């Protein structure tokens with residue numbers, strides 16, 4: 001294998017490991033027929049048909065490339081085959097001859113998206129261990145053996161202690177593959193696996209995919225325009241143009257087949273570039289429709305050693321176009337064309353042919369051959385996830401706590417790196433949060449120093465109570481709005497590839513930040529409470545702190561709702577704006593009696609009101625003694641006067657806390673529902 005060290009490129013021998021420890025899985029043959037994919041472009045434009053009745057067959061032990069010009073529908077086809085997109089499609093997809101059961105198929109397959117979506121704050125080995133804990137059953141006998149096998153095969157063993165954020169592009173891609181290989185899915189989909197890689201890393205990557213396919217896996221990837229060297233490495237080529245199939249077959253047969261259709265690929269011309277040029281109409285306008293007809297829109301398959309399909313020169317193209325015009329309704333064209341696929345889709349026979357061919361050409365079976373066996377534990381196959389949701393919750397919680405712990409001990413160059421790359425904002429924000437709570441705490445302490453027991457400064461003290469609410473609300477809310485959406489792409493990938501359920505993830509991720517939020521809040525409250533000389537009574541301090549803690553948890557939950565429902569830009573603007581009514585109706589600016597009756601209901605929704613009332617009651621209620629007065633007359637000398645002015649004489653502290661707990665629970669549930677909706681709507 002090729003590996004780059006600095007600027008020099010060295011050749012390393014391919015690893016001889018057999019990855020024998022991996023769980024055994026049966027091979028999978030994937031066929032699709034008359035696949036249509038339609039999206040809506042709004043009421044004025046109507047539906048747009050992206051895939052137009054395409055068919056095809058993807059075999060195990062083969063590396064299949066989906067190729068085509070930009071906008072041809074490659075990603076759409078891949079998204080449909082993976083099950084990532086399910087709405088707007090029609091047609092049939094079969095797995096080993098039976099209609100695809102999407103739930104089961106998602107456990108058999110993995111989808112490695114273009115951006116690797118890795119957690120930056122883990123080493124390679126930690127990422128592998130976490131993936132193994134989630135993707136293999138709890139009592140699996142040899143997780144370390146599996147991890148070692150995979151890392152060795154993918155030449156990542158020497159980087160096992162490197163942070164994933166420090167890996168090169170090619171190494172990141174290999175790690176993405178390694179993570180998914182842990183449960184040995186028989187089908188692997190890759191969206192543009194070579195994008196962003198230099199030519200030697202592209203070669204390494206495709207070589208790795210080819211090796212994996214030789215283990216019996218079905219490997220499918222979209223690719224833009226591979227070099228001639230890369231092109232030759234693919235076994236099977238599926239080419240799309242304008243949402244239709246213009247070629248399906250061995251890569252070696254492409255040039256002769258095109259030549260038989262009157263399209264001569266010039267000598268020394270890359271066949272991959274040539275077919276893209278043909279697709280773009282550079283050699284004539286009618287070539288695409290002629291090729292679609294000739295290949296039966298993917299129903300035929302040009303295989304070495306097999307006769308080419310007979311091309312009937314009838315009105316098939318016209319029929320196809322009609323189907324398209326009919327707003328994406330299935331045309332009968334595909335059904336009436338001679339269908340070559342069923343004859344070829346004898347899986348066992350196919351596998352034998354390819355194994356034989358491999359052994360003939362290579363002299364010996366490939367190192368990663370015979371990984372897959374046609375057996376699968378039926379108990380395991382029926383389960384949605386490899387581990388229980390409780391176990392998933394525990395692992396994700398540990399991972400989140402590890403991120404936070406790592407952040408505390410992180411060196412300053414690493415922090416600078418995170419700042420520079422805007423990676424893992426959540427971790428970097430930890431320091432800022434701590435800094436902000438202590439700094440603002442002392443600032444407020446200095447500003448309102450020793451006013452808590454002074455009868456002439458009660459109004460300032462109320463201002464202090466209100467500011468506490470404001471500060472705790474904004475710090476807890478914005479930090480979540482900023483950090484939560486950043487987790488989304490990784491969540492999307494891991495949840496889609498069946499690592500864990502959304503429920504376990506959500507529970508773990510929301511619980512993991514509560515201790516930190518609590519510590520920051522306690523620190524802040526302790527500083528301001530004693531600096532401003534609020535009553536030195538333990539029960540009052542406890543009640544004051546409880547109200548402040550609840551406010552910061554509620555505000556954090558609002559951050560979760562906003563973070564789950566919208567992107568960072570909208571969230572950062574909307575959340576503070578939406579908080580304005582709650583601040584206005586908190587009872588600080590206008591007392592309850594002064595609010596018009598038809599607007600009073602808003603005060604019941606204002607969580608700030610409950611927090612403000614809670615801290616005011618903790619400070620002035622429960623039989624507090626008269627305040628000292630340094631002036632001739634202090635109107636607010638008696639604490640009851642303050643409560644009366646605030647309309648809080650009849651207020652109940654317990655009700656305030658109960659209201660905050662109820663709002664907290666409702667918001668947490670709402671955030672989960674938004675997150676679920678967001679994951680679904682992304683697909």
Ligand SMILES: Nc1ncnc2c1ncn2[C@@H]1O[C@H](COP(=O)(O)OP(=O)(O)OP(=O)(O)O)[C@@H](O)[C@H]1O
Nearest residue numbers: 039040041050068069070071072073074075076077
């Ligand atoms: N949700 C959508 N709404 C409207 N048009 C869409 C939608 N999804 C895809 N398309 C259109 O469908 C066509 C195919 O898109 P797709 O992303 O599958 O192409 P592609 O072959 O993968 O392109 P590229 O190589 O540039 O990524 C494009 O013209 C695209 O604009």
